[in-house]
Amino acid sequence: MWTYPILLLVHLLAATFWVGGMAVMLFCVRPAAVATLAAPQRLPLMADTLRRFLRGVVLAVLAVWASGLGMIEVAGGMAVVLRHVHLMLALGLAMTLLYGLVAHQAMPRLRAAVDRQDWPAGGAALARIRMLVSVNLGLGVAVYAVALLGRTWAVR
Template identity: 55%
Template sequence: MFLTTSLFLLLHLLAVTFWVGGMAVMHFAVRPAAVATLEPPQRLPFMAAALSRFFVGVSVAVATALASGLALVMAAGGFARVHWSVHGMFTLGLVMMALFLHIRFAPYPRLQRAIAAKEWPVAAAQLNSIRKLVAVNLSIGVAVFALAIVGRAL
C-alpha cells in the first residue's frame, strides 16, 4: 500500500470513528446523563449546544469520509474494480450522510427555535426526533464497520 493510500485510509478511519463514536457517546452517555440531572429548561439548551458543537465535527468528518473514501476507490481502480462490500459501505455511508443532513437542517433548527421561544414540550419533541434518527444512523454506522471488517470474507 502506498503512503498516499495509507494516509487516505487513516483520514477515512479517523472521520468515521469520530462520527460513529460521537453518536454513541451522545446517545448512550451525554443524553441519559442530561435527562437524569437536568430539568427541561436546562437540559434542552444544553443538548442543543452539545449538538451544535458535535455537528461542526460531523460536518468535517462527513466531508473527510466522502473525499477519502472516493480517493481510496479511485486508487483501487474505480468502483468497477472494488469488492461488493465497498459498494455496500459507500451506499450505507450516503444514507448516513442524508440522515445527518436531515437532522441538521430539519429537526435541529426546529429544536433551536423552540428553545428560543421557551416552548419546552416542542423542543423536547424535536430532541426526541433527533434521538431516534441518531439511533438509526448509529445502527447503520455499526453495520458499516461490520461490513468493512467482515465484508471481504463474505
C-alpha cells in the same frame, strides 16, 4: 505508496468521530442530562452540545467521503472494487442523508423551540433527533461490520 494508508487513516479517524460521537451522545450525554437537569436547563444544553457536535460531523462527513472515494480511485475505480465497498457506499449515503435531516430539519426546530422556551416542542424535536441518530448509529455499526467482514466475502 503512502496514499492509500493516509486515506485510510483519515477515513477511519473521521468515521470514528462520527459514529463514536453518536454513541457518546446517545448513551452518555443525553442520559446524564435527563437524570440531572430539568427541561429548561437540559434542552439548551443539548441544543448547544449537538450544535457543536454537528459542526464537527460536517467535517467528518466530508473527510469520510473524500477519503473513501480517494481509496476507490487509488484501488482502480468502482469497476474493480469488491462488492462490499458498494454496500459501504450505499450505507454511507443513507447515513449522510440522515445527518442532513438532523442538521437541517430537526436541529433548527430544536434551536427555535429553545429560543422560544417552548419546552414541549423542544422535547419533541430532541426525540426526533434521538430517533434519527439511533438509526444512523445502527447504520454506522453496519458499515464497520461490512468493512471488516467484506473482504472475507471476496465477491466482485
